[in-house]
Amino acid sequence: GQNIDQPTEMTATEGAIVQINCTYQTSGFNGLFWYQQHAGEAPTFLSYNVLDGLEEKGRFSSFLSRSKGYSYLLLKELQMKDSASYLCAALDSNYQLIWGAGTKLIIKP
Amino acid sequence: ETGVTQTPRHLVMGMTNKKSLKCEQHLGHNAMYWYKQSAKKPLELMFVYSLEERVENNSVPSRFSPECPNSSHLFLHLHTLQPEDSALYLCASSQDPGGEGTGELFFGEGSRLTVL
Numbered sequence: 001g002q003n004i005d006q007p008t009e010m011t012a013t014e015g016a017i018v019q020i021n022c023t024y025q026t027s028g029f030n031g032l033f034w035y036q037q038h039a040g041e042a043p044t045f046l047s048y049n050v051l052d053g054l055e056e057k058g059r060f061s062s063f064l065s066r067s068k069g070y071s072y073l074l075l076k077e078l079q080m081k082d083s084a085s086y087l088c089a090a091l092d093s094n095y096q097l098i099w100g101a102g103t104k105l106i107i108k109p
Numbered sequence: 110e111t112g113v114t115q116t117p118r119h120l121v122m123g124m125t126n127k128k129s130l131k132c133e134q135h136l137g138h139n140a141m142y143w144y145k146q147s148a149k150k151p152l153e154l155m156f157v158y159s160l161e162e163r164v165e166n167n168s169v170p171s172r173f174s175p176e177c178p179n180s181s182h183l184f185l186h187l188h189t190l191q192p193e194d195s196a197l198y199l200c201a202s203s204q205d206p207g208g209e210g211t212g213e214l215f216f217g218e219g220s221r222l223t224v225l
Contacts, residue, residue, distance in 0.1 A: 042219060048211045087152070100151055
């Protein structure tokens with residue numbers, strides 16, 4: 001079956017770096033998304049990777065390894081506003097999104 | 110502001126009530142979606158409309174009935190719901206992911222539903 005795994009919760013310190021991992025098993029693959037969702041708000045798009053490698057976008061970077069079925073989201077210089085849930089989702093061969101349960105990131109001062 | 114507006118933001122209903130959730134997108138997208146979000150669970154896709162035709166119905170109980178009168182509006186009609194249907198219902202829109210682009214989803218803020 002199709003599956004996405006990511007940690008349920010992570011804690012990090014303001015100013016530090018955190019890496020949120022995601023592994024996926026899908027029928028075919030057309031890319032991987034990361035979304036951010038603050039409590040009580042809509043998920044918002046962070047990144048899309050379809051080729052292997054690292055894509056950097058300001059303080060946030062996303063990495064993909066298609067051969068390993070693995071991605072991570074790297075957050076640098078953490079700020080309190082980065083406290084949120086981070087959702088990993090893979091696009092399968094039918095362009096259906098397979099979602100992980102999300103990683104709740106808690107930032108401490 | 111994501112360009113996708115959902116109303117109401119909060120809804121409390123009894124099991125015998127009939128209510129509707131409304132979604133409107135101002136982004137010119139050709140696909141609209143209903144998702145159910147429950148605590149600590151992956152987003153569950155309920156319905157997909159592409160070019161106003163329903164293309165996906167993930168074994169959703171008939172007490173949930175979608176309606177897409179045009180490419181900008183999507184409704185979810187609710188009837189005789191169960192307490193386990195209490196959740197956040199998210200509407201989203203995108204350009205058809207099978208076409209050009211990534212199919213990035215733009216979500217509304219959600220409608221928090223409580224069934225008593």
